[in-house]
Amino acid sequence: MIPGPTNVPDRVMLAMVKPIINHRSPAFSQLYKGIIEKCKKVFLTNGDIIVYTASGSGGVEAAVTNIVRPGDKVLVTVFGEFGQRAAEQVEAAGGKAIVADAQLGDAPRMDKIRALAEANKDIKAVFVVYNETSTGVTFRWLRDLGKLASDLGAFYIVDAISILGGDELPVDELGVDICIAGSQKCLAAPPGVVIVSVSDRVKRYLESNPPPPRHYFNMPRYFKFAERGETPFTPALPLFYALDEALNIVLEEGLDNRIKRHKICAEAFYRALAAINLKPTAKEDVRSNVVLAFNYPPGIEDGKFRKLLDDKFDVLVAGGFGEFRGKVFRIGCMGEVNTPHVLTTVTAVSAALNQLGYQNSTAAALEEALKVLSQLNPST
Structure with missing residues (x-):
């Protein structure tokens, strides 16, 4: 009963004993395309889906390193360990984290966030941890924050690693540009896979403002390989089988x-x-x-x-x-x-x-x- 990795159903565990296949084969293409379509139904998005072989923190790094350039301002909610890590990622990418913080056990309120936005008109992205695993706090104003991001013309990034599939998160309806979910939390799959949804707006931005080409989390590279149902690098095949079955269970339940x-x-x-x-x-x-x-x-x-x-x-x-x-x-x-x-x-x-x-x-x-x-x- 820890906050992830969580209990994994037998069906999901058994899925991992399937034979290892060539990740450049039609069989893998079928598997991967199926996972992407199922993820879209769970994320409630028509955007692109990237499945990284990585931990949830890898998904956060992917979001930050693809969007943030040196000097960019990113408004980050910090009300626990994982919000603080996100702010540190922004700084490590050369950006400036504008921190909207709160005492542990609480979340920053919209009036405080709006005041920070008013003082920083040139914010490029807004990053929120939807569910702060370290404190048991959920940020309950995603819709209001999404509207603020839209008003600012900023990208809206939601770390939903520990909550997607366990609480409401209609990605497209809320205007979320990048949403990050872990396999080992509410989706009840084994750890080692992180799923990231990406809006058309982000995709267009990356076409004209490509991120550094030599890194594992380069999103344009994943978009290119996804056109033929592949990943740029060797995926953790047993975990992909497990994720596929976990998504089946989610969709069967509704x-x-x-x-x-x-x-x-x-x-x-x-x-x-x-x-x-x-x-x-x-x-x-x-x-x-x-x-x-x-x-x-x-x-x-x-x-x-x-x-x-x-x-x-x-x-x-x-x-x-x-x-x-x-x-x-x-x-x-x-x-x-x-x-x-x-x-x-x-x-x-x-x-x-x-x-x-x-x-x-x-x-x-x-x-x-x-x-x-x-x-x-x-x-x-």
């Missing part, structure tokens, strides 16, 4: 149903742990439905708690990042998460805390969880 399931499971977690007086790290209006962070009660040591969960209950949760290290634990509510995952995790968290001296009622926690989970379809 994107709206999948998002609803994530929301219900998240609410069940929040209600259950509130019943034993655990406090979420994030403010209520920005709480994530896919990564849930909770403050430890006084006297509970992070290492002992998570080790007990693992050793005695076979449940893994994540610790905190940076300033939150040792102060919070994080639950991944993503991918295949459903009633058994929620109930097992709630039971384990409550029981482990009891064993460590924080007295609470497991029955009360489960009662609250079950009230919410009753909204799920019986087959879920």
Whole structure:
């Protein structure tokens, strides 16, 4: 129950045992073109799709290095570890990061972002982390931010690595120019693949303003090879098979149903742990439905708690990042998460805390969880 890599369905795992094929063959072309079309349905876009053999951070680097040139200003939301990394990527590419920050546990509000935009009319791109995995915070004003980017004439880049497929993100409707998603989060595939959607506007820009030609993430090179259903470099074939099957599962469930399931499971977690007086790290209006962070009660040591969960209950949760290290634990509510995952995790968290001296009622926690989970379809 960590925030990725998440649990992977057996169907997806079994897909990886298919024979290795020539990545310059018609068979691979068929596979790759199928993945691209399925990704478009999940991203809700008619734009281009690039599938990189890389981690999610590789997708962020691809977005930044293809768009940012020395001296360019990029407005970046920073409210956790991954927003900070994005700002550092901008600076490393020679750009200037205009940072809209917020205290940990919150997200920057639109009035602050608009004020920064007003003071920096020549912003080239706006970069937002939709879901900050390090703090359990989701930026809830994507539509407003997209309008601001449009008003500025800026490219709109959304890091949706940990949330695409688990919460609403209609890429084209929101005017997103580049959207980045990880395979190992809400899509419930193994790690090692990052999917990037690219708008026609970005594609036209790159035609007349090509990025440095000698790097792995060069988007125009991927566009060229995609015309014949190939990637420029050798892809991780087993991971492509796995992604293809994971996308099949997403589309079989239906994107709206999948998002609803994530929301219900998240609410069940929040209600259950509130019943034993655990406090979420994030403010209520920005709480994530896919990564849930909770403050430890006084006297509970992070290492002992998570080790007990693992050793005695076979449940893994994540610790905190940076300033939150040792102060919070994080639950991944993503991918295949459903009633058994929620109930097992709630039971384990409550029981482990009891064993460590924080007295609470497991029955009360489960009662609250079950009230919410009753909204799920019986087959879920």
